[in-house]
Amino acid sequence: MPESAPRRRLLPLFAEVGGGRSPKTCQYRCGNACFHPAPNKSDNPYFGDIFRAVLSRRTALQGAAVTTGAGALGLSSAGSAAANERNHPSPRPTFEAVQPNTDDVVTVPPNYDHHVVIRWGDPVLPGAPEFDFENQTGEAQEQQFGYNCDYVGFHQLDDDHGLLWVNHEYTNEELMFAGYTDGNDADLEQIKVAIAAHGGSILELERQNGTGEWRLAGGDRPFNRRITGNTPFRISGPAAGHELLRTEADPEGVEALGTLNNCAGGYTPWGTFLSGEENCDQYFVGGDQVAEEDREALARYSIEVEGDTYVGRRFDRVEERFDLAKHPHEANRFYWVVEIDPTDPESKPTKRTMLGRFKHEGATTAITSDGRVAVYMGDDERFEYIYKFVSAKQYVKGSRKHNMSLLDTGTLYVGRLTGNSPEEEIDGTGTLPSDGEFDGRGEWVPLASNTESFVDGFTLEEVLIHTRLAADAVGATKMDRPEDFEPSPVTGKVYCCLTNNDAREPGQADEPNPRGPNKHGHILEVVEDRNDAGAESFTWNVPIVCGDPEDESTYFAGYDKSKVMPISAPDNVTFDKDGNLWVATDGQPSALEINDGLHVVPVEGRFRGELRTFATVPVEAECCGPLITEDNKTAFIAPQHPGENGTVEEPTSTWPDGDFARPSVVCIWHTQGRDVGTA
Structure with missing residues (x-):
């Protein structure tokens, strides 16, 4: 916002629930996970405890006071390691910030326009029937755009044509069917519709008059495709065929039906989409x-x-x-990462077992210094872990057949993080330690390669199928709902959203998770050693501790908090070509009493931490996507579950058409042809 602009008072909207989310999100997306004990029962110590124990032992042996800051235990500060990078200027977003609101619309800055690209029920396949809200069938839904759009990925075909992939995470049946009560009493056709409304859609788009506006392409659209809860998937990698994957319908354990609860995702260097299966327990x-x-x-x-x-x-x-x-x-x-080839409508999508089985928020890639592929992944539940996979073989540009096998051989790692501040300085309040940053060192602990297990008591296949249990066994660090991971295209640093964790008690706070309870979440910055995505160790810091800037526990990389906007529950992230971090949120309505939205923050240079709001979404909707196209001309967002606390009979949102709520994908562009983010 302009330096002199007052911040709008935050307005009350919803009653707070566990995890800072609405009741319907908790019920339908993750089965009320926040209202049940966390499934991680491991006795892994919080790593502040390990650090404090070592410090105590060192103090006793040396008879001297413990040194605070980056020198303790010989750990280097992530902030210090990145100091030179931070001094490099990066283009600063200059748009007029959108103010916090509770309006039932998508709001964008002055000089920008937007439109709905596609909404739930719109035809996707050639010959698909038009949407009939009162007479929806499973057969029709298999040909139409599914429900609750989440991750959005873009594959450019040429200057004016591209393929959009959209996840369909889950369904809100009480917004889809009049009179719906629960699954026990639901009409069987309604259940068939719900299964078909999961999965994903591939849509051919065309650019409008050389601008940043994209719309559905005309004609036959041969690339268009629906993937649903019943689509056949190939199971690949070392766990394929294992007895734990065999069923009566698939005695060989090599083909699964459907993909469910697909949350975030990523785009590979060879032009395919990765999509993460997340809260599958509820089915x-x-x-x-x-x-x-x-x-x-x-x-x-x-x-x-x-x-x-x-x-x-x-x-x-x-x-x-x-x-x-x-x-x-x-x-x-x-609970796998699935891979979809958008350019071959006849190809069978694949579940990649070498990437491990857990509640995948998504999967994003980077190229290592020696040409291999690294995949970063978060396990989205309270006290779960961060993961990385590094391929055994190198990426070969232009060799599609070779590259399509890269995710089946390599090494799967889990993260273990250690802070560098003494006990009394990490008290759960979010107060910065004396060295001025939450930071420290980390290591990627190997769990398995495609030929062997590195975890005692687990076979290779057991590590991949029961990855959470294997990660428990090696003492991985318990994080605050690690969601989307994204490497910067400019610096190579990697950013992870830690959405929130109301269950973390003050005494369980550690430096990578410095607040307890953590109502608003934070963002982790990982700097791989040698700036190599294939490294097995890294430095880390927490540049953003989310919430209302007037809250003393918040932190925006040291930037003047009177000049930043409120943000809560960071969920998904993307980058523009200049290296600015774009953050979509899931939980602001109940945590900050304002609509969710899309925010942008520079992470380098003197404006590092200057977070501002670019767009807000309708009432009770979550801001999903997001995507900034490579030319910086277009922003895509996917508002899901608008009006999720209402019903068909008593709606709380009527976006986008004024009749009933429909999850949709939105395209945003500058009306004068400028880059997204400029004034």
């Missing part, structure tokens, strides 16, 4: 009837194994495979 019933030896692993993945487990969407009423009492291994065929 399965009958966990109380599986064999005793299978229950620990199911529970570690948040699947109910006690009490009345026949609740929720009840997909099992039309697809028996979702009943674990009858098909106990079906759940193991979900």
Whole structure:
């Protein structure tokens, strides 16, 4: 905002719930995960405890006071390591910031325009029927744009044509069907619609008159495709065919049906999309009837194994495979990263087991110094971990067949982070330690390669199928809901959204997770050693501690907080070509009492930390996507679940058309043809 502009008072909107999210988000996206004990029962110490123990021992041996700051334990500060980079100027966004609001519209800055590219139910495949809200069928939905659009990826075909991939994360049935109560009483056709509304869509777009505006292409659109909860997927990598992936319908364990709860994703150097399966536990019933030896692993993945487990969407009423009492291994065929080739509509999408099985927020890539491919991933649940995969083989530009095999061989790692400040300086309040930053060192602990397990007591296949349990065993660092990971195209630094964690107690705070409870979340900056994505160690710091800037516990990389905007629950991130970080949020309505939105913040130079709001989304919607095209001319966002606390009969949002709420993808561009982010 302009330096002299007053900040609008934050308006009350919703009652707060666990994790800073609305009740309907908690119910439908993640099965009320925040209202249940965290599934991570490991006794991994919080790494502040390890550090404090070492400091105490050193003090006792040396009889001297502990040194604070980056010198303790020989750890170098991530801030110091990046000092030269921060002094490099980067173009500063100059648009007039959008003010906090609770309006039922998409709001963009002056000199910008936007339009809805596609909405739930719009035809995708040639010959698809027009959307009929009152008479929707599963067959029609398989040909139409699905529900709750999340990650947005773009594959450019030429200057004026491209392919948009959109995840369809989950469904809000009470907004899709009049009179809906729950899965036990739902009409079977409604359940078929819900299954078909998951997955993803590929859409051909065309540029309008050389501007930043993109619309659906005309004609037959041969690349258009719907992937649903019933689409056949190939299972690849070392775990393919293992007995834990075999079912009655697939005795060889090499083909799974469908992809579910696809949250974030990434675009590979060879032109495919990666999509992360996340909160898949909510689709399965009958966990109380599986064999005793299978229950620990199911529970570690948040699947109910006690009490009345026949609740929720009840997909099992039309697809028996979702009943674990009858098909106990079906759940193991979900929670993977899937790969989709947008240029081949006949190709079978693939579940990549070498990337591990957990609640994948997404997967984004970087090239190592020796030409291999690194994939960064977060496990989105309270007290879960960050991961990295590094391929065994090098990326070969132009060799599509070779590159399509890169994600099946390599090494899977989990992150272990250590802070460098003494006990009394990390107290859970968010107060900075004496060295001026939350920072420290980290290591990527190997879990498995494609030929062997590095975890005692686990086979290679068990590491990949029960990755959470393997990561527990090596003492990975418990993080505050690690969601999207994204490497900067300018500096190579990697940024991870830690969305929030109300369950972290003050005594559990550590330097990489410095607040307890953590209502608003924070952002982690990782600087790989030698600036090499293939490194096994790194420095890290926390440049943004989110919330209302007037809250003393917030931090914006040392920037003047009177000149920044409020932000809560950072979820997904992307970069523009200049290296500015764009952050979409999921939880501001209940945490800050303002609509979610898309924010941008420089992460280099003297304006590092100057966070401002670029767009806001409608009432009770989450801002998903986001995507800035390579030419910086277009921003795509995907507002999902608008009006999620309402019903068909009593809507709380009527965006985008004024009748009933429909998740949609939105294109934003500068009306004078300038780059996104400029005034």
